[in-house]
Amino acid sequence: MRKKITAKQAAFLLPLFLLLSVFAIYPIVTSAVYSLFDYRTNDQRVAGLYTSTNFNAPLFVEDCGYIAWFLEDDLTLLDDADQKELQRIADSAGELADRYQSETDVIKVSAGEKDEIASAISRLKADTLAVYQKNADIAFYNGSDKLSTIFGEMDSCLIESNFTGLSAYASLLTDTRFMRSLRSTAVFTVISVFLELVFGMALALIMNKAIKGIGAVRTTALIPWAIPTAVSALMWSYMYDGTSGIVAKVFADIGLIASPELMLLSSGGAMTAAILADVWKTTPYMALLLLAGLQIIDRGLYESSKIDGAGTVRTFFSITLPLLKPSLLVALLFRTLDAFRVYDLIAVLTGGAQGTETLSIYAYKLMIGQNNYGYGAVVVLAMALCVGVIAFVFVKVLGAELVKDD
Amino acid sequence: MQKKMLTKTISVIIIAAFLAIMVFPFFSILVTSFKPSSEIFGKATAFQVIANNPTLDNFRTVIDKGILNSIKNSFIVATLTTLYVVSVATLSAYILARVRFKGKGLVLGLILSVSMFPQMVVVGPIFNMFYKLDMLNSYFVTLAYSSITLPAAVWIMVAHFKRIPISLEEAASIDGCSQWKTLWRVIFPVALPGVFTCAIMTFIAAWNEYLLTLTLNSDKEFQTVPVAINALRTQFSILWGEITAATVVVVVPTLIIVLLFQKQIVSGMVSGAVKE
Numbered sequence: 001m002r003k004k005i006t007a008k009q010a011a012f013l014l015p016l017f018l019l020l021s022v023f024a025i026y027p028i029v030t031s032a033v034y035s036l037f038d039y040r041t042n043d044q045r046v047a048g049l050y051t052s053t054n055f056n057a058p059l060f061v062e063d064c065g066y067i068a069w070f071l072e073d074d075l076t077l078l079d080d081a082d083q084k085e086l087q088r089i090a091d092s093a094g095e096l097a098d099r100y101q102s103e104t105d106v107i108k109v110s111a112g113e114k115d116e117i118a119s120a121i122s123r124l125k126a127d128t129l130a131v132y133q134k135n136a137d138i139a140f141y142n143g144s145d146k147l148s149t150i151f152g153e154m155d156s157c158l159i160e161s162n163f164t165g166l167s168a169y170a171s172l173l174t175d176t177r178f179m180r181s182l183r184s185t186a187v188f189t190v191i192s193v194f195l196e197l198v199f200g201m202a203l204a205l206i207m208n209k210a211i212k213g214i215g216a217v218r219t220t221a222l223i224p225w226a227i228p229t230a231v232s233a234l235m236w237s238y239m240y241d242g243t244s245g246i247v248a249k250v251f252a253d254i255g256l257i258a259s260p261e262l263m264l265l266s267s268g269g270a271m272t273a274a275i276l277a278d279v280w281k282t283t284p285y286m287a288l289l290l291l292a293g294l295q296i297i298d299r300g301l302y303e304s305s306k307i308d309g310a311g312t313v314r315t316f317f318s319i320t321l322p323l324l325k326p327s328l329l330v331a332l333l334f335r336t337l338d339a340f341r342v343y344d345l346i347a348v349l350t351g352g353a354q355g356t357e358t359l360s361i362y363a364y365k366l367m368i369g370q371n372n373y374g375y376g377a378v379v380v381l382a383m384a385l386c387v388g389v390i391a392f393v394f395v396k397v398l399g400a401e402l403v404k405d406d
Numbered sequence: 407m408q409k410k411m412l413t414k415t416i417s418v419i420i421i422a423a424f425l426a427i428m429v430f431p432f433f434s435i436l437v438t439s440f441k442p443s444s445e446i447f448g449k450a451t452a453f454q455v456i457a458n459n460p461t462l463d464n465f466r467t468v469i470d471k472g473i474l475n476s477i478k479n480s481f482i483v484a485t486l487t488t489l490y491v492v493s494v495a496t497l498s499a500y501i502l503a504r505v506r507f508k509g510k511g512l513v514l515g516l517i518l519s520v521s522m523f524p525q526m527v528v529v530g531p532i533f534n535m536f537y538k539l540d541m542l543n544s545y546f547v548t549l550a551y552s553s554i555t556l557p558a559a560v561w562i563m564v565a566h567f568k569r570i571p572i573s574l575e576e577a578a579s580i581d582g583c584s585q586w587k588t589l590w591r592v593i594f595p596v597a598l599p600g601v602f603t604c605a606i607m608t609f610i611a612a613w614n615e616y617l618l619t620l621t622l623n624s625d626k627e628f629q630t631v632p633v634a635i636n637a638l639r640t641q642f643s644i645l646w647g648e649i650t651a652a653t654v655v656v657v658v659p660t661l662i663i664v665l666l667f668q669k670q671i672v673s674g675m676v677s678g679a680v681k682e
Contacts, residue, residue: 020516023552024520027528030534228631234639236431244447244453359524373530384524
């Protein structure tokens, strides 16, 4: 039975849609657009999304002004004929400036206009340099060197389209740093989720049996989950510290690492450190989810399997695991996705050093660190694609049930 | 019988080990926070449990450095987020749990995929948006939190609304109650525990948020706890005394929340993940 939604009911959904549109859908679409451009905000030629040729008019006007001004400085050192010539060049630079005086921002130009501006710049340049070359023996105040710098800057006023289409996606395949961070992310995700599953399952099975004292265990388990990841990572970075960290000292004493300093400063050590800190923080979460799944299994089933003479192991694999499967898959999916997009933990613990740079860290460094929003968006969307694949495998192949629409 | 004893002993040992491992980092932090710097870095004293010269200097220093201001910021931001996210989630979850309409599966799928998307996707565009609108370094960051907290909040509320018998509304509608009145007067009071669970989960999520605050609020004045505490690490030295003291201070609010609301937290954690 499908009904049409009434206007009043739709109004209840409106705030949700507004917020999601502005803070989730719009940014995602914008990222997709960024990824099609060579968009870097620290370089004026690619600091916008330009699909056609653009012209940085304010910069051009400024440059014309400088040229006229510099030329007038040098004017007095020349003979009459050259003075006239230089004056003419300075005047024409002034005229060019006047033409775009009113523009306050980068403007779009047609192909014809582009050629016109380009030829005006090269004429200006050629005429000026001719005069200077002719009088090479005179020591000018400014000279051709200074003017060449300005002409160079003038050339960059014409901004070509920075639309690159999908080519940046292709360059991902040859980007070794991307491949390395993909591998680190995969290693981190697989190992930490596996350990969390094993420990979480063991704890859940025990907590499901023992009734006494379960409250205290549950409370304790909630604390690591509830504190900010950035804070727990900081706590662990203290314990991994080379001089004062107890964990680093113990690991060195029992011979797992050669010296305490290597805990965070060797590639194997740093990844182990990150995984252990993650397992510490999220095993309780896994255990509590699995415990909730265990608690809805009918106790009668265990009794009948006991009467039938099934052992503990047999009972676990034929009753507990199949009945736990729905909760197990959902818990695993959420944990896998969380581990895959890990940022806080690694950023605080190692900053991505020693082979722990995950995709999130790499993308963040590109976007916020280097202002390279175009390629950063490409990395981030490649990450989103991986997330999509993981979710697809869990839902379609393994049969995790997420949306129950009845 | 002997086998049962053995299993029980092993269980107790595992649980004890688990508790010890969970608590140990906090213990280690607490111990260090009372040590003067010389003892933290001294070879002989670094691993001593009780400090030779216990001091409160570390706590004084971090309070001077404005850790209380960042706790205040965290409270403001988390409370604002909780207020609007829970209101929005309650309204929409009520419709999503009760009304059948075309495209509902699509809406649920959209909410789910937003919760699964890597948060990193939204950071760049949101930064540029906030920059253009001149909203960097302000409490407006709470609006950006909706991308991480809203989907989960809607999910929790839908699960709770589905548990309320539909006969309640049918009775109300026979009595001539409007949809809004039904929600406000009849359903909301019954759903209050669920709303509360949702509020706690949203509050914790907002309290713990790191990435967006780090990016959008670089000004110390507006930094929340997770960002401010990491800013205590300087480029050249790591003052563990101050960092551990600050950690002790900022973990206390979380501890209180967990002790008071553990039932709601567990219920919020499992709703959506466990099918009843």
